[in-house]
Amino acid sequence: MTIADLPQRPNAPSLDAFWMPFTPNRRFKADPRLLASAKGVRYETVDGKSVLDGTSGLWCVNAGHGREEIATAVERQLRTLDFAPTFNVCHPIAFEFAERLAEIAPSGGGEKLDRVFFTNSGSESVETALKIAFAYQRAIGQGTRTRVIGRERGYHGVNFGGVSVGGMLNNRRMFPTLPGVDHLRHTHDIAKNAFSDGLPEHGAELADDLERLVQLHGAETIAAVIVEPMAGSTGVLLPPKGYLKRLREIATRHGILLIFDEVISGFGRLGAPFASDLFGVRPDIVTTAKAITNGVMPMGAVFATREVHNAFMTGPEAMIELFHGYTYSGHPVACAAGLATLDIYEREGLLTRAASLETAWAKAWEGLKGARNVIDVRRFGLVVGIELAPREGAPGERAYDAFTEAFRRGLLVRVTGDVIALSPPLIVEPEEIAEIGSILTGVI
Numbered sequence: 001m002t003i004a005d006l007p008q009r010p011n012a013p014s015l016d017a018f019w020m021p022f023t024p025n026r027r028f029k030a031d032p033r034l035l036a037s038a039k040g041v042r043y044e045t046v047d048g049k050s051v052l053d054g055t056s057g058l059w060c061v062n063a064g065h066g067r068e069e070i071a072t073a074v075e076r077q078l079r080t081l082d083f084a085p086t087f088n089v090c091h092p093i094a095f096e097f098a099e100r101l102a103e104i105a106p107s108g109g110g111e112k113l114d115r116v117f118f119t120n121s122g123s124e125s126v127e128t129a130l131k132i133a134f135a136y137q138r139a140i141g142q143g144t145r146t147r148v149i150g151r152e153r154g155y156h157g158v159n160f161g162g163v164s165v166g167g168m169l170n171n172r173r174m175f176p177t178l179p180g181v182d183h184l185r186h187t188h189d190i191a192k193n194a195f196s197d198g199l200p201e202h203g204a205e206l207a208d209d210l211e212r213l214v215q216l217h218g219a220e221t222i223a224a225v226i227v228e229p230m231a232g233s234t235g236v237l238l239p240p241k242g243y244l245k246r247l248r249e250i251a252t253r254h255g256i257l258l259i260f261d262e263v264i265s266g267f268g269r270l271g272a273p274f275a276s277d278l279f280g281v282r283p284d285i286v287t288t289a290k291a292i293t294n295g296v297m298p299m300g301a302v303f304a305t306r307e308v309h310n311a312f313m314t315g316p317e318a319m320i321e322l323f324h325g326y327t328y329s330g331h332p333v334a335c336a337a338g339l340a341t342l343d344i345y346e347r348e349g350l351l352t353r354a355a356s357l358e359t360a361w362a363k364a365w366e367g368l369k370g371a372r373n374v375i376d377v378r379r380f381g382l383v384v385g386i387e388l389a390p391r392e393g394a395p396g397e398r399a400y401d402a403f404t405e406a407f408r409r410g411l412l413v414r415v416t417g418d419v420i421a422l423s424p425p426l427i428v429e430p431e432e433i434a435e436i437g438s439i440l441t442g443v444i
């Protein structure tokens with residue numbers, strides 16, 4: 001059977017059955033935007049219009065779309081070993097992929113976090129990291145540490161642990177959250193840091209919130225603190241200079257594990273393989289997903305230090321050390337996609353390419369300073385957050401209008417509240433960056 005033998009897919013299917021995620025369903029279905037194919041940095045809609053991918057899909061297609069070698073690797077794996085469990089039996093490719101990830105694992109300038117636990121998404125990576133943190137503390141005789149600290153305006157996925165430690169109002173208000181969680185204040189301060197070039201100057205002292213929470217709850221009750229080195233989904237919030245180092249120092253002083261959620265910042269988004277490396281801070285646990293397979297197969301990975309991992313490896317050998325895992329942990333087809341993705345990242349230097357695009361990226365957003373309704377532009381690596389003044393009584397509507405108009409003009413952007421975020425594939429060329437900047441500046 002070849003592709004030509006497969007039944008044709010409808011271009012205009014009924015939209016009723018699919019309950020879409022994170023989307024105003026009725027508004028979308030009244031005026032749908034349907035993408036049919038993609039190559040490089042461009043999508044094509046069902047009616048043949050070209051749309052620049054300003055968001056790498058959802059921060060995941062870092063090597064660009066339609067990479068033949070990933071498709072071929074996936075096809076070979078599907079035809080060789082489509083599925084096998086990783087509970088008590090396994091397959092070579094899961095070990096091979098973990099070893100390859102270990103070679104490039106985040107290190108923050110110290111020993112690499114080269115022990116890898118596989119998941120299927122960012123949300124699952126977060127739940128896994130939290131469970132490892134609790135179980136680690138228990139394993140080293142610190143079983144009273146059952147509390148975890150997140151941060152306001154953090155986004156850690158949609159499962160109950162992630163929603164509880166996250167700090168995004170709309171994610172939390174509809175659902176009960178777990179007890180035993182407290183939050184640092186967020187670090188976003190437009191009054192002091194608007195239009196900062198690079199990392200914000202002000203706000204390192206906000207890391208002292210962790211010290212304050214230690215004084216409030218007692219260090220012996222806190223297992224871990226989790227933050228995104230750069231918060232993407234709540235509007236591109238950059239860490240103030242010195243903030244992450246300070247957080248590391250306080251966490252270490254009190255025996256609290258530091259978890260970096262690098263689901264977005266991992267795999268080259270900021271100009272280094274991981275934000276931990278770029279900022280020179282070594283966390284104990286790092287969560288990843290998205291670009292680990294270039295977005296083509298659902299997968300995530302949690303990296304842990306050997307100190308954390310080895311603490312589990314001391315009991316009787318017949319014992320399962322960590323009672324946790326997913327049917328699809330280390331799925332062979334996802335591993336094949338991941339290995340092919342890492343090959344591309346390495347061959348094309350994509351994990352550091354964002355740094356070399358800095359000048360073109362900065363130039364694309366120059367025109368927005370002083371533009372009407374633009375109250376901040378935050379740019380770092382190959383990411384920009386453009387914050388608009390909200391319309392009175394209609395928060396988010398100005399950015400939503402910019403999103404629909406940009407799409408009409410052939411550019412996909414992402415909006416959260418009144419922030420427009422862009423993060424194109426790391427293969428983007430300077431001319432395409434200029435095109436992205438010019439379309440969006442025109443829209444705004």
Ligand code: PLP
Pocket residue numbers: 120121122123124126155156157158228232233261262263264289290
């Ligand atoms: N953590 C962070 C920092 C994220 O940005 C996201 C998604 O955007 C997640 C976790 C959740 O990932 P997923 O949607 O794959 O579950």
